[in-house]
Amino acid sequence: MCFTSPVTGKRHDAGLGVYPEVSITDARQRALNMRRLIDADEGPIAERGRERQAASIAAAALTFEKTARELHADLKPGWKSGKHTARWISTLETYVFPKLGGKPLDAITPADCAEVSRPIWLEKAETASRTHQRMYAVMQWAWEQGHITANPVSAVDHILPKQNARKEHQSAMPWRGVPAFVKTHVANHQQGGNTRAALLLLILTASRSSELRGATWDEFDPKASI
Structure with missing residues (x-):
C-alpha cells in the first residue's frame, strides 16, 4: 500500500x-x-x-523469575505429583533465581546460564541436569513467545566440561540394622500393601530386586512355601 x-x-x-x-x-x-x-x-x-x-x-x-513462575503456574495443572510440582520451582529458587531471577529475558546470555550451572555441574550432576532442563523450558517458552531470538541454555553443554556419566547407587544398609528397619518402617506400614509385601519378600529371601519386580505367579508354590 x-x-x-x-x-x-x-x-x-x-x-x-x-x-x-x-x-x-x-x-x-x-x-x-x-x-x-x-x-x-x-x-x-x-x-x-x-x-x-x-x-x-x-x-x-519480563524477568527470568517472573516468567518461570508464570510457566510453573501454567504447567502445574498437568502434573500429578505434588512433590514434582514443588521441586520444579524450588530447584530454580535455589540455583537460578539468586543470579538470574531479576534479569530481563533478552539480557540473559549463554555465559550467564553456564555460570549458574557451573558450581553443581560436576559435583551434583543429576541436580544440574534437572536445573538445566527447567532453565531451558523457561527460555524456550520465551523464545516461542517472541521475547528472545534464541534459547541461550542450548549452548551450556558446549561451554562446561563433560559430566561424569557414572551413576551413584544407594548405599547398602548394614545387616544388623535390618530387623529394626523392618519393625519400624515396613511390617506395620498401613499404606502400599504390594510394596510392603515385595520389600519383605526381598529382605527375607535375599532376592534380586529385578527378579522380584518381574516375578510371575507360576514361579511361586505357596503350598510348598517355595
Whole structure:
C-alpha cells in the first residue's frame, strides 16, 4: 500500500503481509486500518514503531523469575505429583533465581546460564541436569513467545566440561540394622500393601530386586512355601 505521511509529507510503501499467510480479507482490513490512521493524521509506520517499542518495553519487564513462575503456574495443572510440582520451582529458587531471577529475558546470555550451572555441574550432576532442563523450558517458552531470538541454555553443554556419566547407587544398609528397619518402617506400614509385601519378600529371601519386580505367579508354590 502506497501513502503520503501526514507527518512528513513523504510517500511511503507499507506492506500488508505475504499471501497466503495473510488472506485477502485480512489484507483489506489492514489497509482500512492504515487509512484510518492517515485520516487521523498518524502514519502507519509510526504506529508500527510505537507497537514495536511497546513490545520491547514489555519484554524488558519480563524477568527470568517472573516468567518461570508464570510457566510453573501454567504447567502445574498437568502434573500429578505434588512433590514434582514443588521441586520444579524450588530447584530454580535455589540455583537460578539468586543470579538470574531479576534479569530481563533478552539480557540473559549463554555465559550467564553456564555460570549458574557451573558450581553443581560436576559435583551434583543429576541436580544440574534437572536445573538445566527447567532453565531451558523457561527460555524456550520465551523464545516461542517472541521475547528472545534464541534459547541461550542450548549452548551450556558446549561451554562446561563433560559430566561424569557414572551413576551413584544407594548405599547398602548394614545387616544388623535390618530387623529394626523392618519393625519400624515396613511390617506395620498401613499404606502400599504390594510394596510392603515385595520389600519383605526381598529382605527375607535375599532376592534380586529385578527378579522380584518381574516375578510371575507360576514361579511361586505357596503350598510348598517355595
